[in-house]
Amino acid sequence: MALTVVVRSFDGKSAPRITLDAPRIVIGRGDGCEIRLPDPSVSHRHASIRQRGAEYIVLDEGSTNGTFVGPVRLAPQAPRVLRSGDLVRVGRVWLEIVIEQIPPTPNATLATCEMALALVAEALAAEGAPAVPRVHIAEGPGMGAELTLDTSGRTYVVGRLKSADLSIDDPDLSRRHVELVRRGEKLVIIDLGSKNGSKLAERKLDSGEEIAWPKGASLQIGATRLVYEDPVSEALEQLEKAADERIRDNELIDPPTGTTPRAEPTPSGASAKSSGRRDAPVSKRPNRAVRADPGGWTLADVLVAFLAVVVLGMSIAGLVWLMRSG
Numbered sequence: 001m002a003l004t005v006v007v008r009s010f011d012g013k014s015a016p017r018i019t020l021d022a023p024r025i026v027i028g029r030g031d032g033c034e035i036r037l038p039d040p041s042v043s044h045r046h047a048s049i050r051q052r053g054a055e056y057i058v059l060d061e062g063s064t065n066g067t068f069v070g071p072v073r074l075a076p077q078a079p080r081v082l083r084s085g086d087l088v089r090v091g092r093v094w095l096e097i098v099i100e101q102i103p104p105t106p107n108a109t110l111a112t113c114e115m116a117l118a119l120v121a122e123a124l125a126a127e128g129a130p131a132v133p134r135v136h137i138a139e140g141p142g143m144g145a146e147l148t149l150d151t152s153g154r155t156y157v158v159g160r161l162k163s164a165d166l167s168i169d170d171p172d173l174s175r176r177h178v179e180l181v182r183r184g185e186k187l188v189i190i191d192l193g194s195k196n197g198s199k200l201a202e203r204k205l206d207s208g209e210e211i212a213w214p215k216g217a218s219l220q221i222g223a224t225r226l227v228y229e230d231p232v233s234e235a236l237e238q239l240e241k242a243a244d245e246r247i248r249d250n251e252l253i254d255p256p257t258g259t260t261p262r263a264e265p266t267p268s269g270a271s272a273k274s275s276g277r278r279d280a281p282v283s284k285r286p287n288r289a290v291r292a293d294p295g296g297w298t299l300a301d302v303l304v305a306f307l308a309v310v311v312l313g314m315s316i317a318g319l320v321w322l323m324r325s326g
Contacts, residue, residue: 004098008256016115025049036116040245041091064244113184133230140224156180172222187213
């Protein structure tokens with residue numbers, strides 16, 4: 001059975017998902033994680049899901065803000081069996097676990113990178129910041145023109161051809177000079193056998209050669225100098241290097257709309273501590289109808305005691321009178 005992880009804390013039109021069939025799936029903010037979540041409340045190596053026989057279990061890997069299955073917080077390294085439909089929270093991010101018999105996601109490493117970039121792009125767009133990689137002309141004919149690279153895996157053509165994705169009126173360019181393909185965090189350049197060649201950071205490219213465009217480098221084709229900018233990858237890199245952000249104790253993190261975390265009751269006679277779990281903090285309004293016992297004497301207690309003393313005194317006085325009269 002394969003395991004699908006659906007990121008439910010995603011405000012886009014569809015929640016991203018990745019299907020994996022591996023003995024161990026690491027969830028975190030780090031580059032090497034199978035499920036890569038670019039949120040500062042998620043630790044670099046936050047939790048892991050492991051196969052145990054026919055079951056999947058989840059463990060917290062000593063994260064800063066904890067791992068929750070529904071409302072139940074897991075103790076570090078304490079395994080919890082997952083069921084299809086469970087909601088798991090890592091930091092502020094809710095994940096839905098689906099266990100089903102379907103093929104794994106092709107090229108899962110690239111897919112998880114693309115998912116992380118999509119989450120960052122959405123966050124940047126919400127703040128009104130540039131959220132699309134682009135190539136623009138820094139020098140030469142058509143200076144200032146740009147090409148947005150908004151689709152991963154698509155091939156963009158740059159050259160003198162009018163129908164090129166970035167058409168440049170430079171007589172030193174070939175009609176189809178170079179191709180650009182964005183793959184995850186990398187932008188790949190392919191020289192198409194151009195007449196005057198292409199130089200990337202002063203290195204001449206061979207015809208048909210595929211090479212990743214390094215950060216800060218410029219591409220010289222004819223009299224045109226191109227610069228590549230990728231604010232999304234830069235933001236993702238900064239997030240991965242940042243320290244964990246601690247969640248405030250009074251911060252409420254509700255489950256996604258339309259879902260209800262499923263939690264099993266603690267077995268009778270077992271405390272949360274003994275079962276290896278403790279409930280997530282839940283904000284509750286005080287119940288004013290129920291008051292704690294102050295531990296002192298109430299007015300009713302005083303009256304009852306006073307009457308008891310009076311009755312006892314009268315009984316003693318009656319006994320003394322009988323003894324004297326006898």
